[in-house]
Amino acid sequence: MEFERNHMKYEDYKLEHFLCDEFFVKWVKNPDENTKHFWEKWLVANPQKREIVFEAAQFIKSITYQERPELSNEAYLELFENIIRFEEGELSAKKKTTREGSWFSFFSLRKIAAVLLCCFCTWVIWDIFKSYDKELKTETHLITKSNPKGIKSSIGLSDGTIIHLNSDSELIYPSEFSDSLRLVTLKGEAFFEVSKESRPFKVQMDQAVVEVLGTEFNVNQSSNNQFAVALISGKVKVNDNLGNQVVLDPSEMLVMEKDGNFYKSTFDSLEIVGWKDKNLIFNEDDFSEVKSKLENWYGIEISIKGQVSKKWAYTGQYHDEILTNVLEGIKQTSRIQYKINGKRVEITL
């Protein structure tokens, strides 16, 4: 009956057989080496089937959901945070989205009890600490400053320190520093102009703590967990989680790989800290680097058409330039075409 086509040859296929064939659908929707190799050769050998193959492919490609709601950015981030925080016992009052009615069905009483217990324990421990450590008595609260892609900002701290926070980065700092320490937490990249005084200034990162007295330096924790501190002036000490300590002099940069290996090098200050003065720098960057820099800088999404050549590289400098001018610049030297569609940019190579 209808499943005979399992043993049918492709040349005997009718429209509906193509439509039902996994190997054919794969080629139409998401071609890879195998499917391409086969079907392109097959079409050459069977030109009489071209039309029917074309119709089948068009039909397969045109099928889509009528309802295509998109998860809003806000919901996307909030859900993620709720999921991550759940096991940390921090969910408590965080969840705004759930309607009251489904709250109980959603999180069982046992889970709520667990969360409450964690909160209680935290409170007890905090209370004990408070009585021991008078420094904690000051009424400070933590402030979180998060920059999405495309947004950079400068933050003045209570001690006069200025921090330039790059896009796609986050800084957590107290409204007031304690008497003995100035501690901030950073994810991503920031340039610090630390005001000189007796209390040490520390930047807590995932992999290390950077400690300084008064100085200018740049800290960058990149996505692949590589971590770099570049020092402009003054002196900094870097302590990683494994107990290593490195002291940096001006014009030195410390790079720490994700496997824990680290090395010192010099750096081009324009390239490393140029971003805070609105300099967008490309230095022999391959296409994926250029793409991610542009996406971060302008807060856009780039889609690519065509094949990226392995040799493709781009060098250029832009100061406070709008996106079109940068793309135009890249187009001039590196033969790309682009289309800007609001926050979406399509680049054809």
Added chain:
Amino acid sequence: MTISTARISLFNKEVVKIFESKSDLEVWNSFNKGDEMAFNYLYRTYAGVLFQFGCQFSKDQMLVQDSIQNLFISLRKKRGSLSEVSNIKGYLLRSIQREVLRNGKKTSSKMVLDDSQMDSFFQIELSPETSFIQRESADQRKIQLQEALKKLTAKQRQAILLFYEEELSYKEIAQIMDFNEVKSARKLIYRALSSLKEFIKPTI
């Protein structure tokens, strides 16, 4: 520190690069071992897909969001003892379907449950970029095709969408749709498409 690691990398495209070249099995194993990056990759890759798919079952978008949250929380809790998954998308779609339907039952009302209303699930649209349009009488044919698609059962439409739009195999479709045998999925899709073929063909 786990929060921050996971959180920052949500914005970082590099995470995708690390896992893109890996097989589903490898990604899933990393996730099972507690790799936050792997979780991050799963979330960013599938949150939107799950939302769209879940919304086919319920008009209540909050309910679908809650379901996605529940699903990931429970998966994270089971890390270390998760069984192997060779097709993550298929597995997650199956799980979210179960979760949405279960949550929907609890809150009832807005949820579509009985068969007559089931008919409205998984409506198919023909995207306009198709070649039909450029040809004479193409409009007419497109309308007919759209009508014919509406006449399919919700199950047939779901199967077709899973097959084309989600690019799943018959095996995964059978699992999602609770068929014991893969050939039931084949049969379902074959019958549906056979009924459409006269509207797809250019001539005759």
